[in-house]
Amino acid sequence: xxxQVTDSPVAMKQKNSNESLVExxxxxxxxxxxxxxxxxxxLTSLKTYTIDDIRSKEIDDAISLEYLDNSYRxxxxxxxxxxxxxxxxxxxxxxxxxxxxxxxxxxxxxxxxYEIISDLLSLKKDRIxxxxxxxxxxxxxxxxxxxxxxxxxxxxxxxLSYDDADEILDIQPKEELALVKFKEILKRRRNWRxxxxxxxxxxxxxxxxxxxxxxxxxxIEPTExxxxxxxxxxxxxxxxxxYCRSNNxxxxxxxxxxxxxxxxxxxxxxxxxxxxxxxxQTLSKSYISSIAEKHHSLGxxxxxxxxxxLRRYIDIIVHFQLINDLKSTKLMNQDIINNKINNYTVKNxxxxxxxxxxxxTIANKWFLNNNKICWAAIFxxxxxxxxxxxxxxxxxxxxxxxxxxxGCQNAVLGTKLELKCSSSELKSDKISFEALKVLG
Numbered sequence: 001x002x003x004q005v006t007d008s009p010v011a012m013k014q015k016n017s018n019e020s021l022v023e024x025x026x027x028x029x030x031x032x033x034x035x036x037x038x039x040x041x042x043l044t045s046l047k048t049y050t051i052d053d054i055r056s057k058e059i060d061d062a063i064s065l066e067y068l069d070n071s072y073r074x075x076x077x078x079x080x081x082x083x084x085x086x087x088x089x090x091x092x093x094x095x096x097x098x099x100x101x102x103x104x105x106x107x108x109x110x111x112x113x114y115e116i117i118s119d120l121l122s123l124k125k126d127r128i129x130x131x132x133x134x135x136x137x138x139x140x141x142x143x144x145x146x147x148x149x150x151x152x153x154x155x156x157x158x159x160l161s162y163d164d165a166d167e168i169l170d171i172q173p174k175e176e177l178a179l180v181k182f183k184e185i186l187k188r189r190r191n192w193r194x195x196x197x198x199x200x201x202x203x204x205x206x207x208x209x210x211x212x213x214x215x216x217x218x219x220i221e222p223t224e225x226x227x228x229x230x231x232x233x234x235x236x237x238x239x240x241x242x243y244c245r246s247n248n249x250x251x252x253x254x255x256x257x258x259x260x261x262x263x264x265x266x267x268x269x270x271x272x273x274x275x276x277x278x279x280x281q282t283l284s285k286s287y288i289s290s291i292a293e294k295h296h297s298l299g300x301x302x303x304x305x306x307x308x309x310l311r312r313y314i315d316i317i318v319h320f321q322l323i324n325d326l327k328s329t330k331l332m333n334q335d336i337i338n339n340k341i342n343n344y345t346v347k348n349x350x351x352x353x354x355x356x357x358x359x360x361t362i363a364n365k366w367f368l369n370n371n372k373i374c375w376a377a378i379f380x381x382x383x384x385x386x387x388x389x390x391x392x393x394x395x396x397x398x399x400x401x402x403x404x405x406x407g408c409q410n411a412v413l414g415t416k417l418e419l420k421c422s423s424s425e426l427k428s429d430k431i432s433f434e435a436l437k438v439l440g
Contacts, residue, residue, distance in 0.1 A: 021090040044155035058310040065178040083130040099347035101311035105362040125159040142192025165225035198299030206398035241302040245292040257284035379411040408435035
């Protein structure tokens with residue numbers, strides 16, 4: 001008798017789910033420009049900039065400056081994928097399961113199917129896109145005088161890399177004075193946050209990149225264009241959070257308690273990275289909550305992250321709630337929001353750990369290939385002193401590395417070192433350094 005092999009119930013369920021997802025993506029992509037809902041607020045006439053890393057595929061934010069009679073209005077736009085699918089649809093389930101895009105040195109695992117990001121959701125130059133847009137009219141001191149939230153359609157006019165935008169801000173050509181003015185206005189907003197207790201830590205960030213079989217290293221500087229976009233995203237999150245709090249809409253707020261005064265770090269030097277490291281130790285850890293509370297290091301009474309719906313599922317939750325509120329349809333209750341926060345938090349921790357493991361492997365290979373180089377470094381802290389495991393700042397690379405440190409048992413915060421990679425075990429991801437010199 002011939003044995004008949006059939007799929008298990010679990011396999012059949014997965015197969016049906018995949019087929020449903022493919023069908024939903026096909027239906028969404030079939031929505032042509034003629035089917036765009038022009039009843040939404042039409043902002044396609046505004047000159048709109050996207051500014052992002054040159055390698056970025058998920059372009060989800062844009063900015064515009066509107067000229068009023070005697071003032072300027074700031075617009076911040078975030079792509080609105082939730083205009084295309086509903087909560088609990090196959091695409092929503094797919095994104096919730098992945099929780100966030102995972103950026104490894106070896107690969108990128110997108111939260112949303114890449115074809116729909118590229119073909120429809122990413123904000124591309126000259127393409128009409130759905131967005132959630134907020135406007136802000138700022139007072140001279142940087143406080144918000146007036147603001148609003150809309151479901152919109154936008155049409156980005158210029159696609160800029162951060163380098164492109166920095167060049168415009170530096171040269172200030174008359175054709176792009178809108179971007180220069182946008183920066184000037186946001187500087188007032190940034191200063192307002194500082195007066196309200198914000199703690200802004202800006203410093204170069206080093207990272208390793210795998211290009212084919214070659215590992216390269218680059219340093220990202222906190223340039224004017226990066227500050228502009230960062231402040232724009234904070235402004236967006238501020239306005240959304242305040243609106244949701246005022247209207248009793250449950251969303252995943254980002255919360256951070258006050259400064260921890262019980263910091264016993266002792267350092268008399270002037271290295272900016274070490275000073276920033278000490279400052280970070282004094283900050284309470286931020287967390288996600290359905291209850292709005294103060295975010296101390298941002299200097300805000302309430303805040304939410306909602307500017308990355310293509311790469312962070314918690315942002316999609318905010319967008320669903322906003323769109324349903326603006327459409328006057330049923331919202332998710334607080335219990336549902338809390339459940340989604342818990343699921344996201346667990347999955348995001350796993351993603352963070354995976355990224356750390358991957359970064360450690362790439363760093364391991366980098367130092368293995370450069371083991372003849374003597375590195376200038378600064379000791380930050382012992383992670384496990386009995387095993388000589390320490391956190392070290394490599395100033396030339398602008399990066400912190402957890403590693404085994406030999407020959408320097410008496411190192412304290414701020415101790416300057418000259419290190420040589422003594423061994424690197426790829427399978428166990430262990431990097432060891434030997435202190436050639438202790439400079440004090």
